[in-house]
Amino acid sequence: MTTGAQALAAAVVRLRAADVPDAPRDARRLLAHAMGIAPGRLTLALHDPMSSQALADFEAAIARRASREPVSHITGTRAFYGRDFSVTSDVLDPRPETETLIALALEEPFDSVLDLGTGSGCILLTLLAERPEARGLGADLSDAALAVAQQNARRLGVEADFIRSDWFAAIDGQFDLIVSNPPYITEAEMADLSPEVLHEPRMALTPGGDGLDAYRAIAAGAGAYLRPGGRLMVEIGAAQGPDVAGLFKAAGLGEVQVHPDLDGRDRVVSARARTAKT
Missing domain, CATH: 1.10.8 (Helicase, Ruva Protein; domain 3)
Known part of the structure; x- marks a missing residue:
């Protein structure tokens, strides 16, 4: 034996x-x-x-x-922020770097959160698990990804709503917090990705071109869906901080900041909806 x-x-x-x-x-x-x-x-x-x-x-x-299939696709799970999430080839694999966004989001209270491009639901469901009094909505253009997110909500016992939407297209209402880990890899960078990453859905990795199209859509729409003083937080590629910050400022958002991850690389851009006084 x-x-x-x-x-x-x-x-x-x-x-x-x-x-x-x-x-x-x-x-x-x-x-x-x-x-x-x-x-x-x-x-x-x-x-x-x-x-x-x-x-x-x-x-x-x-x-x-x-x-070179990822371990998470073989086992069907990936750990993120102390919880196990179901993953498939239909969603982006949760990564430790994204926990920077979670930590920043939890620095202030929120009653409602919108997760754009929710994928596995790891961001939305982690935030709701940490703040069980809040309500949350996850949006994604992929029906297969939404099915994985719903499975994870059941797996974790977290109440959340999900909707098929191309960014803000099908969204109603306003939120205290909007978060997103959108596709941001440039078309030129795709050729240099590891074989493991290429097992993930292309639409979750890159919008093509300069990698900024998702941020343009989010910047253009966020003001209408944030409550006064509400926060917007997005994950970025390490070289995209100045460009994404510029898009948010041009859209009229305030308090725009670029935050590093634990390795010191730019990882999150945050902004706040202006109030009547500002």
Whole structure:
């Protein structure tokens, strides 16, 4: 019988041969998934014989990872802000950098939040889980993405509404907080993306051109959907801070700021709807 340790060693060799970054980490994560145990308990089970089903599942998972499919697509989940979210190839994979937006949004109270391009729902549902008294609406142009977001709402036990909308096109009402992690990769940058990223939906990665089209749409519409003094926060690419800040200022928004992530790279641009006095 093959033990977990033997299967793991062979898998690491195979992933390294496929140039998979951090092959040992990914192999351990996939082995734990195939064995149906928490990753933190894997060490305790490494010397146990694997069942034929677990071994077959692990070998299939390693084959998928060797073809550079993301681990989250193989396991079906991705951790974000302390919670596990279901993910598929229909949504952008939640990333640690986006937690910067969450932390900034939670610095002030809000009763209502709109998430544009909600994808997996990780931003909206995290904010509502942290502020359960608030109400929230997630909008996306992809029906498949909305289905994943609704699944995550059920998974987390979070109340939220979802709507198919091209940015603000189908949105009614005003909100204390509008958030978005829109597609922002430029067309020129697409060729340099890792194979893993290219498994994600193109419409969630790039609008084409200079990567700023989504910010233009958000800047143009946000003023009508923010309550006086309401906040707008968007994730950006590391080089886009000045351009996005300029779009928000040109749209008449106030208190425009560019915020870095934990690595010191520009990550979020925030702005506030002006009040009658300002």
